[in-house]
Amino acid sequence: MSYTKLRVPERRYDAFSLEGAALTFLRDHCEGLRFSPEKTEEETRTGTLLGTSLKQGDIPYNQQMDTDRLCLENALRRFLRSGRKEDAFDVYFCYLEMFVGDYQKTRRMIELLSEFEANGSGLLMKHRDHYAHSVYVFALGLAIYQNSPIYQKAYQEFYSLADGGQAACHFLRFWGLTSLFHDIGYPFELPFEQVASYFEVAGEDRKERPFVAYHGLEPFVKIPRKVVKQVAALCGEVYETTDELFAALLAKYFGKKYTLTQAQMLRILREKPAQPNRFNHFMDHAYFSATVLFKKLFCELECPMEREHLDALTGILTHNSLYKFSIAYYKEKDNTPLEASDHPLAYMLMLCDELQCWDRTAYGRNSKKELHPMDCRFTFENNVIEAVYLYDEREKRKIEAFENKYSAWKSLKPGDEKLEEYKLWKKRKPGLKAYAGMYTEGRTDVCAFQQDIERIVDLSAIRLTVKAETAENKKQRAYLSESSFLGLYHFAVVLNGRWSSGEWKQACAEGREEQYLTDEKNVERFSRDFQSLSLEYQLSNINQAKAFAGYMQEINCFYTDRPVDFDLVEGFSEEDLNKIGPLEHWRWLQEHYDMGWTYGTPERTQRELLRQHQDMIPDLEGTEVTAELAWKNYERLAQFSGEQEKDTEPMECMLAMLRMFDGLRIYRLNEQKGEQA
16 A cells, blocks of 8 residues: 555556656655654553644544545646646645745745746746756656666665665655755845846957955854864764755765865865856855755754755755866766765766756757757656656747857868867857757767766666657646736635635725734734644645635736736626635545545544545546546535535735735736737
8 A cells, every 4th residue: 555544546657657657656665754653652551642743643643645646646736737837836835835834934045036037037048947958857856766777786785785775765855955955045045147248249268357256154154163073973074054064975985986185175165155256257156055055954943953954965966067167077088977876866966967957948049949859758667767758849940040150150161170160160069958968860860968967977777868859848838817817826725714614704804904904913823723734735726826816817817017908807706706616625535535635524532543524526537536526526515514615715815915015907808909919
């Protein structure tokens, strides 16, 4: 049984695809994740349940742990099917709640990255998304682990884990930390690139332009005395700064293989942020990612420090330019690629970070013009990775033009004796970003993209093949509504809080919605109530907030913070709510079936334990809910007072919250203006 404490819908995934392999890993190989024999014994001894659902004590502790894991599986499933940043948010949220702690204390760590990219990257020449990218990297690592016995063996031996299930749970915890947070230092690199882009001149080297450097980093890298003692207890040495600690760890893992000393590594780490001119005029975000994460985990959250935490940090530190250009010098002849047994987390991050180049939102001015893969069809089986990158078939003209230019360029290759002419010829090589790297003239050729990866990580045992194809673009439509939606968590807190009493209805009736929602005592109570919920109920409120943009589309509305020439919506009509209500009920139903709920009418005190609810469909076969079935069940609820309002009231609350928290307004898209647009 994959979920020993839950009755969940049977799901068989395609075990060799990206989605199937990653989700099969979570479902079938992480049984007992975060279970506590001690708490089970206490429950048996005292007769008191220790797990949380709507409130603490509703369910057994291990049932809550199984429910949390199912939340993560469903969140990753949603994201892999949509690729949307809003669904990436769910994966981050699940991981933080399960393995780090209260999201309220860690939210800025990931929201900052999303906010910077959305608002500041348009000033860059080249830049693409790193937020959803990190969740794809996370999924890739799970899929490779699932289908690579060689990597599993290397990981288990490195950490002395004899049991396969224990190793899978261990990998999930520390791979999640490594992959999901490997780019959180990008806000440090973005200003550097913005200045470089401002002075961008075609054909001119960066050394000819002004550049940004970071100084005064001593307080940033200094380790507090309390944490110095933790590090000393774990490592056997005293380190005063993160630079000193990281230098020692890098020398330990890479020193012998790449003939590097601790002193050399320390000099490089100190120079990286302060003297980017010594590193080809590039700022390494990985240095800041590792340092920020160290400070957050151990200095702010005061997490207990384990060896694996430090491995995750050095994996993050080396995933970008530090390893490539200051340790392995991977472009030099006869370089030595990294092996999984050297540092399993660093190896997996380098491999997955290179592979994940599809479905990434382009922010930079040049990046928007380049051709990148829209999707990738993976096959994972017995230590073999086959990646077929898919390009939009509507870009065939651009692809054909590139291939013609490439053939012409190659046919004009001058003799090597004409050195200057040869250099000029090399510079004029046609490019089409990712497609150019994956382009091969013959079927048996290994593309430059694959060759590059093979120079970074050793793929002699875990074999890789890369191909490029064109395909129909089936990407989900985007909604007209525009928002960074970093307020998802805040919206969810308030959506849940309004249930706490009848005060919300009274405030609505008196036109005091905004006053009620901004009252400090209410906000404090909302936050406290939300944090007392289980992960399942927190996510349910978050998904309710996310669904709002889709509902607006269905009633011919949209929200934006821009001044637009459309009719402002101050409230929803009965006709609007009659459309929104069944849609929200449909979402609620499918969410509950995915989490193993069924129809039943138990006593309220037993509902969470039995996972049965009277608002579910009484005679549903299977677990997939159609719009028709959802509508019929919604009509059935009319006989129960207040049940239909559960699906419409949250949407009216969202209308007030959007005005207050995101500065947005809702507009009606009438047909005439829609046609003109």
